[in-house]
Amino acid sequence: MTQGIRNLTLEIYDAIADPLTWTSVLDQLVDRVGAQGSIIFEWSQDDGDLSLTAPFHSGFYTGAALNTYLVKCQHLEAKDQEVLREQTRNHDEIELLDDTLLAPSVKELKSQEHVQKLMHLGIFHRAAGILNKDNPWISLFSVQLNANREPLDEVERRYLAQLLPHIAKALDLSFPMRQLQERYQGVLSAIDCLNIGICVLDGRGMIVARNQEFQRQQETYRTFRVSPDGKLNITDRLGQKFLESLMSDLYQHGKFGARPRKESIVSHLLEPLCIELSPLHKSGEIGSKVFDGFILCSTDTGLPVSCNTRLVQQAFGLTSAETSLVNAIGQGLTNPEIADRRGRSVATVNAQTKSILLKSSCSNRTQFVRAMMRFGASFLSTDDASKKITKPKRMI
Structure with a gap:
């Protein structure tokens, strides 16, 4: 990893805490590959429609x-993006x-309405990729x-390939x-x-700030241990490693491509926590100096989660019977509780759950619930006590 890529990678992760900095990140990518512009697309649901x-x-x-x-x-974008999803599913x-996959010839590509609108802006060729295979929308x-200019060359592709997993x-x-x-x-x-639990750590792993949900998780589960000097540890040996x-x-970081949640640390103590870590190099809320710490996100997948089951079904190719289990999970x-409520045998529910995990590329229910959260789940607490905003302690 060159110093330039390393610096930009750190800026990418800083955008988690400072979403407004995504423009700067994308501008740097555009400049590096000699492109005209870059866009992150997303389909949102409004009154049932995407x-x-x-x-x-x-x-x-x-x-x-x-x-x-x-x-x-x-x-027209929907048609183009469906081609991408099918090609990389x-x-x-x-x-x-490349957009050359979207039409049998350059002439036909140029005849498309949205391509003509882009050509008025001086744009022709495009390249795109799905960054989240759990929810491809x-x-x-x-x-x-x-x-x-011509489509991206191999040097430009290799450059982007190093950064896109981190962007993903x-x-x-x-999202939270x-x-x-x-x-x-x-x-x-x-x-x-x-x-969800949020814990800000400095470069040595010392707790700088944590929210109420993270403190609740510490009190409820045995997953975390804090040393006398304030360093956060995971009690499971493999998790700590x-x-x-x-x-x-x-x-x-970013080793799991378009399924970044596979990088999660899932507790080996039969507890439902899904732990994720990202670098935090610099943040305006922390101060003007370089911080070089981390943000740890800990999700209690044992708490109720609701999502858009229709999109979950489409994303993972679930049957109707399997989809009916999603909300229960x-x-x-x-x-056994699902079997009792649905009047089915435990063996049937076991088989359906196993099929759901296989289709969603999840190794356990904790990972599946984590994946569900990208289909319309809310991360804002409804607890009135938590709505009071207080500055995190010891912010530097």
């Missing part, structure tokens, strides 16, 4: 112009595909090229923070409003 949004984009685009394009060309790698990366992980972990940002100005200063590797080497019910 609508195309662009939560993050490079500075080449204005928000108004981009919104106009999305309204007029959503149906069977593996976890992030693969950038979120986090689609796209880069647009000047009409005077940062986008995945930023984005919900916070939509309601509150600060992110780290409002972490008590999240229903993995945590230390993530803290010691930036290269250990999200509510934390055991297989």
Whole structure:
């Protein structure tokens, strides 16, 4: 990893706590590969219908112009993106595909309505990749090229290939923070409003700040141990070893491509916590100095989770019978409890659950609940006590 890539990777992870910095990150990518612009696409659900949004984009685009394009060309983008999903459905790698796959000839490609609109902006060729294979309707990366140049070459592809897994992980972990940002100005200063555990660690692993949910998890489970000097440890030996590797080497992050939740530390103590770590190099809320610490996110998958089961079914190819179990699993019910409520045998529910895990590439129920959370789950606490925003203690 070169110093330039390392620095940009750290900025990518900083965007988890400071979502407004995504524009700067994408601008640097655009400049490095000689592109015209870059967009992160996402489909959001509104009154049961999916609508195309662009939560993050490079500075080449204005928000108004981009919104106009999305309204007029959503149906055409939907067709293009479905091709990408079909082409890359069977593996976890992030693969950038050229727009040459979208039409049998350059002439026919140029005749498409949305391509013509882009050509008016001086753009022709595009390349795109799915950044989240759990929910393929979120986090689609796209880069647009000047009409005077050829598609991405191999050097440019190799450069992007080093960074896209980190972008995928940062986008995945930023969903709770984005919900916070939509309601509150600060992110780290409002972490008590999240229903997932957040713990800010310095470079040595010492606790700098933690929210109420993380403190509850510490009191409820045996997963975490805090040393007398304030260092956070995971009591499970393998979990602690993995945590230390993530803290010691930036290269250990982003190794699971378009399924970043596979990087989670799942407790081996039969507890439902799903622990994820990302670097935090610098944040305006912490101060102007370099911080070089970490954000640890801990999700209690034993708490009830609701999601869009229709999209879960589509994403993982579940049968109707399997889909009917999704909400029950999200509510934390055991297989015998599900069998009793549904009037089915435990063996039947066991078989259906095993099939769900296989289809969703999850090794256990904790991972599956974690994957469910990318289908419309809310991360904002409904507890009135937690709505009071307090500055995290010991913020540097």
